[in-house]
Amino acid sequence: MTSNDRGPVRRRALLRGVGTLTVAAAVTRPGIAGAETPDWTDLRKRLQGKLLLPTDGEYTSAKQLFDPQFDGDAPVAVVEAAAASDLVAAVAFARDHRLPLATRAGGHSYVGASATTGALVLDVRGLHDITVTDDLVTVGAGVPIRAVLAELDKSGRSLPVGSCPTVGLxxxxxxxxxxxxxxxxxxxCDALESAEVVLPGGGTAHTSATRLPGLFWALRGGGGSAGILTSLTFRTHPAVSRDIVRLSFPADAAARVLTGWARWMPTADRAVWSNVEIGAVAGTVECSVMIVTPAGQGTAATANLTAAAAAxxxxxxxxxxxxxxxxxxxxxxSTTPRSTKVAGSDVVRELNAAVAGAIVDIVTARSRSGAPGYVLLDPLDGAIRDTRTDATAFPWRAHAASLQWIVDAPDSPADARAWITGAHRALGAASVGAYANYVEPGVPADRYxxxxxxxxxAAARNLDPNRLLRTGITL
Incomplete structure (x- = not known):
């Protein structure tokens, strides 16, 4: 066993029983070697998977993300991990050579964080095992949303996940x-029961609500600042048939639809979900609502929403x-083609007439310019509020909605970014924050x-003492 192998064993022992706020206080801080040219041959010998350098033919495709606008980014190398041990070896190598680390699963970051120029990219898509045991599912860190939904569907189970099928779970x-x-x-993150993690400060850890709870806290919404996941175990829920109702409304009803939706949503049964889209399309404003309910309940939910909106x-x-x-x-x-998106987000504590009017005005101004763009509003009520604001790193549990501003395939990404930045500014104090999965360039961490x-x-300082991790958000 090499000295690099001994480090993780010792640190796992030290980490047992560490308290909530001092999760990594016992992690040995590794010394930093000189910044000499890395001996990539040495790393390659330690891997079961592939190491791809800029001189290798597969490098260009290996660093490629979902969004073509990041094709010009230049990671120093890509490790295509075939086993968790590959990540342990790569992290130790990066630590010793002062190399930033970027982890890739789905590669959907809106700022291209998982292809950061100058970083060693850890591609975990080779860790794709899925094991279902009763109401639990354990997945490798490279599993995308659609794959785990398909596997769980065979046993009538599911997970609370997002909508894009190729996003990494x-x-x-x-x-x-x-x-x-x-x-x-x-x-x-509320369904997460436990996880296996490679720590950027050295070593590995198994964490749950009762084992290294501070690390577990940071993994649930902390945006990747706590470590590199190798596997995750979730508690599942029953999968059921559903009604999907889609409604479109006239542009002059958009503000009423928003306020009516905001009044109705917290009163609806928790099995009912809905979102609203306000979009600038071909110089006009479009307003639509999607409602998802258990089978047979769509008609009643639709009547309740339209009554609340008076539209x-x-x-x-x-x-x-x-x-x-x-x-x-x-x-x-079930798949999504590569495409460019410019996006960002706001979180609003309440969605009253003034806030709804501001949102509609922002989209209306965009439509008058002739440029496309839209905003999606997702609810932040129901079971989200059952967890205390400080119980996980995700903080938005006493708020009305998340707003996701998007421009698809913009002719000018810079213009699209300027519009979204202007939207934040126009909302002003009505916006209290942003969602970490919709990360934007230059937005301070406290917004997320x-x-x-x-x-x-504090957790990031302990867990990543050498500040190696690159997540798109600078803590």
Whole structure:
């Protein structure tokens, strides 16, 4: 056994029983070697998977993310991990050579964090095992959302996840995890039971609510600042058939729809979920609502929403589908092609007439410019609020909605970014924060973590003493 192998064994022993706020206080701080040119041959010999350097033919495709706008980024190398031991070896190598680390599962970061120029990219997609045991599922850190939903569907189970099928489940969890089941079952990170982690300061750890709870706290919404996940175990819930109702409303009803939706949503049964989209399309404003309910409840939910909004829809479509088919319908398919998106977010504590009016005005101004863009509003009530604000790193548990501003395939990404930045500014004090899974360039960390920022920074200092991790958010 080499000295690099001994380090993790010793640190696992030291980490047992460490308290909530001092999760990594006992982690030995490794010394930093000189910044000489890395001996990549040495790392390659330690790996079961692949090491790809810029001189290798597969490097270009290996560093490629979901969004083509990051194709020009230049990681120093890519490790395509075949086993958790590959990540242990790569992290030790990065620590010894002062190399920043970026982890890739789905590669959907809006700032291209998992292809950071100058970083050693740890591609975990080779860790893709899925094991279902009763109401628990254990997945490798490289498993995408659609794969785990498909596997769970075979046994009539599911998870509260987001809608994009190719997003990595690990990354979704690390940011929180909003989705169609959030009102009934909470966030993706709320379903997490335990995890296996490679610590950037050295070693590995198994963590849960009762074992290294401070590390577990940081993994649930902390945005990847606590370590590199190798596997995750979740508690699942029953999969059921559902109604999907889509409604479109006239533009002049958009503000009423928003305020009516905000009044109705907290009163609806937790099995009911809905979101609102206000979009600038071809110089006009479009307003639509999607409602997802257990099978047979869509008609009643639709009546309740339209009554609350005091608005008559222009069109209504209503379908009843099986659980996996619902996920595919919402996503627009089981796969997603590469495309450029510029996006960002706001979190609002309440959605009153003034806030709704400001949102509609922002989109209306965009439509008048002739440029596209839209905002999606997802609810932050129901089971999300069952967990205390400080119980996980995700802080937005006493708020009305998350707003996701998006421009798809913009002609000018810079113009799209300017519009979204202007939207934040126009909302002003109505916006109290942002969602870590919709990370934007230049946004300070406290916007994503609110009152939990001090604790998260302390955990990151302990867990990543050499500041190796690159997540798109600088703590």
């Amino acid at each position: 690990a990354g979704l969890t690390l940011g929180g995890g909003l989705g169609v089941d959030s009102r009934r079952y909470g966030l993706t 008559t829809p222009i069109s209504v479509t209503h379908r009843t589908l099986g659980h996996l088919a619902v996920a595919d319908d919402i996503a627009g398919g 973590y609110g009152g939990n920022i001090a604790r998260l920074r």
